[in-house]
Amino acid sequence: MSDLDPQPAAPADIGVPAPPPAAVRSEMSDGEWHRLHPLSPLLRGGLTLLVIIGILIANLRDRLISFFLPEGFRWDEEDPVDFVLQNGIAVQAIVAVVVGLIVLVALFWMAWRFHTFRITGDEVEVRSGVLFRTHRRAPLDRVQGVNLTRPALARLVGLAKLEVVGAGLDANVKLEYLSTANAETVRGDILRLASGHRTKDAAARTAAGGPLTSRVTAGISEIIDGVEDDGTEAESIVRVPMSRLILAGLLSGSTISFVLVVVAVIVGLVLQPVWIVPALGASIPTAIAFGAYAVRRFVRTVRYSIAPSASGVRVTFGLLTTVTETLPPGRIHAVDVRQPLLWRWGGWYRIRINQISGRSASDTSAAQMGDVLPIGTQADVERVLRLLLPSVPIDAALLDAGLHGPAAGDGYTTSPARARVIDPLTWRRNGILVLPQAVLVRTGRLWPKLTILPLARLQSVRISQGPLDRRLGLAGLTGHTVLGPVSGTVASLDHEEAYALWNDITAAAVAAASAESVSPAADEEDAAGVDAAGAAPDTAAPVTAAPVVAPARPEDERP
Template sequence: MSDPSLPEVPSEAPPKVVERPSPLTGIARGAIALIAVAIAVGRDFVESPGDADSAMLVMAGIALVVIVLIGLGGVITWRTTTFIADDEEFRVERNFIWRSSSRVDYTKVQSIDVSQPFIARLLGLAKVHIDVGGEGGVDLSYLTKRRAEALREHLLEKMAVSRDEARTHATGGADPEALPAVADAEDELIVAVSPTTLLIGSLVTLGTIAAVAGGVLLVGLSILSEATFTFIAGILAIGGWVWGRVGKNWGFRMTRRGGALRIHRGALSKANQGLRPARVQGVVISQDLLQKLTGMYEMRVTVLGYAGGDGDADDGSNAVVLPAGTAADVQRVLSALWPELDLTTVTVHGQPPTAKWLTPLTFRTHTWGIGEHVIVAEHGLLENRRTIVPHRRMQSASVQQGPLQRRLGLASLSVHTTDGPVDLQIYHLAEADARRLLQDQVERARLARRATDSVAEVAADEAAGQALEVEMPEGRTGFEPTEGEPLR
């Protein structure tokens, strides 16, 4: 029986559950190196078939060394990497030659991506990437697929709870319906790209035709010169291009769950990418001449904190939000990203007549417009590109004027966001119009930022250093104002 006169001793906190990656991590990481060694040795074997015995011995020796190193690296990675994922924190520690500890603040988590490179998929493993915006991210590889998916759901739920608490603290009250439980939400399909659409939209393009033509030329030259390995390289180049366009986006689907978008793609290597619309800085919609015949479009975005990809997709595939689709598909994706956007309300403007001297073939394709929420520019000859940037996502703006433009009284305007595929340019405006548009656009961006209702988004912008900047042509402080109009 306890004595009521004695003070209560606080119960000890439960011990942290420390986990490790899969012991097969080293094999998943080193398999590509092993394949590269096999290709290198195989090249020598093909080019020098008379030395087959020595080539086989060399290949066996190198393969043995690589396998030993891979096994040793896997054991070291498994033994020196630990992580903790509970209600209080997510932390990854690595203790080998250097000690490092990465702790993730749940309130700063932007998305959690789960990817399965081909070798890892064969082993039943997956990689988890936690994006924390401008501060970079944390990678954890490799876990079993089931554990990776469970970890993603746990992090998503903790992210939602932490943001709800932060919103309650900032506003002084809570809205029980403001943020639905992530675990209970169902996926809503936004767009799905069928195999037929993907094949037509990805292969019937000028880029694919040029790549295939170059590969065929390389194969033809190799046949004439009897260079066997060059022939194989040409075949692999063609196959690699086609696979990069089709294989990585096979089974592409965009869904919405709990206020966030999810992108599922990949044939051999699977990827499950999270995307918060609030992080999208701009969109570019492209269509070349062949795609115009088939009615296909491609969409890419610039996402804050995702300029470099996740390492498994360093070719920029993370930026693709629609690899191939119709105009209706484009509209569905735009509505998912920015529900308030209505491009039909944007008044279209063209270039002044003097710009024909600089753009004789594309004069009619150079258009731009200003909407309530966005600035839009469109141009192109072989490939038409429509670029859309929300006012509040603009980081800086600048005016450029080359010698020919100066003689014609023209100037170009650039609107900058974070690093990525989106690059908005309005070419060859009248000099006074370019200056006026620059100043007006900076003011629109400032007003749009002030009007935001999301405290979290404002804090994220400040953390990412999204300050507005204005740049004028080198050696000039600005164009002279017209009479009666002050220079703001």
């Protein structure tokens, strides 16, 4: 039975709308239940099970022989095949192997038999489990994109997996695995169906709104948060030469740390030769771990491309395992541009983001993607920022002030001179700039970093003081977003300026969130409901939340 064979419809399935035939291309998108590829159980974890069983048998063979065979048989650590032949138990051994294989095949068949999916006119559904059944649904009007992943082993047998990205925590639905041709066709079908739902929702909003402003708002929201179609992929706007990728890896912070450890070990051995054996015992595992990390990072970032799509940004990366992920601008909560110390020689930068990925917090196999641009020039950074944050006007002058400032008249609120007491290295570079669409935070001197926090995505804004800050009249500001590698904190600001900025940012965030409250993006954001700590309330009851504006503080009151 192939992955195209439908499952008989249950009585509860009667009346479920099928997708319109004009919107689908695959036989698996007909509204009926279908099974995944027969090799799916093996690729999802069966191969690991076989390896574990082999290890257990290899380590417990003495106990297994003594348990299953009479006491008269001897086991002298000889070859298992010779043992079987010499003791005349070839038939019993063959029967045991055949029974074991039959049991494994039966388990895999049961897992495949009860793992089905269907694509209807309203949602994507997946049912799995034999004893403990699960049923997951991804409503098409909540679909943010469909990621296509081709792991190395799956690519060898022509398979791929799909991940339907939903709005909310642990809202994704996975189809593991389909043939590559079926996966690409089904992906296009889901995207077209989701785009149709967005179009209907936008039309409904326009009809209900009436005024020109409502129609314009709905149109902008559709452009920003619409689901990508399956058209021809645009060409990547960034090219990363292989030589640059290798050289940047050699000049990374992990390489510096490794070199320092090697130098310390050599110096220690020269001064105290008696420590040569312990030193080698500690340095060899460290070298192996570093080599594995460097190779894994290189393999992951090679063949990188980033291009615009109908839903925002499509990022593809990976040499052995190829991943194609879609980043709608409405789901990007924070962006930072940073420059490692040794990358200044080449003028290279890295871009990281915080986004709601729809994955479970325990999903370590598909962790939230952090590096959107692994390495690029300042011109590459400008192009990528225009894709990630189309509503934020980041030009060359603004980017240069954030990465290379401070400069006279750049508009940033910076740390006063008294901040050098507690922040001697970076007090001159500390700065914050509030734009109508975002907050820009500038920090770091040896490792300069520019953080961009879209106001409509801020979860909360915090002002804080430590004992020394209070003594010096300083304060720090932090913009909270969803969990991720980006942190929007600036320290050592004048406490009066920090308080004024806190009020300004809070009011601007409320206004930006209110402006999006009538758009699909805001509805999805409310459904996600992710707070600054990464927790998510029940998505079944979305509640629009916005930062609360604190009352104005008397002039003589200290923070």
